[in-house]
Amino acid sequence: MKRKIYIPVITALIIAAIYMYGEQLLLWMQLYASQYIVLTAIIATLFALFPIIPYPLIGGILGATFGPVLGALLTWIGSSAASIVMFIVVRYGYQDWGNKIIKRYEAIDKITTLFERNAFITIFFARLIPVIPSIIVNIYSALSRVSFVSYAIASSLGKVPAMILFAVVGNSFVTNRQDILYFGLFYLIFLLVVLLGYHLWKKQIEEKA
Structure with a gap:
C-alpha cells in the first residue's frame, strides 16, 4: 500500500522540479550537452518520462548538437529508458489493481x-503510430501479463524510426535538409527487416510447439 502512495508523491516532486527548471536544463543541453554525454542521456530520459517540454524538441536539440547518428542514439536511449522505467513502476506498484x-x-x-497473445508485434506497431500516446502503451502493457523482455525489445525497436527522425530533422536544419529523404528510405528498410525477423521468429516458435 505504501508504494502506491510513495510513487505518485515522488513523481509529483520530479514533475514540479522539471517544470521549475526545465528551461534551464534545456539551455544547459544546448550549451554543454556535447561535453557530458552520459548526463545528457539521463536528462533526456527525464524529459521523455515527464514530457513537460515536447520530446521532439529534445531530439532536435540532440541532433543539432551531436549530429544525426549520436544524436539519434541519445534520443532513442532517453525515450526507451523512460518507457522501461514507467513500465517497471506501473507493474511493480499497480498491476494487481489494474488486473482487477x-x-x-x-x-x-x-x-x-x-493483446497478450500478439504483444510483441502490437507494441511494435503502436510505437510506429504517432497518434497513439506513448503513456497508454506503457501503462496498458505493464498492467497486462506481457513479459518485461518482450515489452522492452518491442517498445525500444518501435521507437527507433521516430527518434532518428527527431535527430535528423534537428541536424538537417543546421546542415543538409536532404538527409530527411535518406531517413524515409531507412524507415522502409527498417520496417521490412523487423517484420521479416518477427515472422521468422514466430515461425520457429510454432515449429517447436
Missing part, C-alpha cells in the same frame, strides 16, 4: 487476452 479493473469488464479482458 481489467477482469471486471469482459470486453476489456478479451481485448487484453488478444
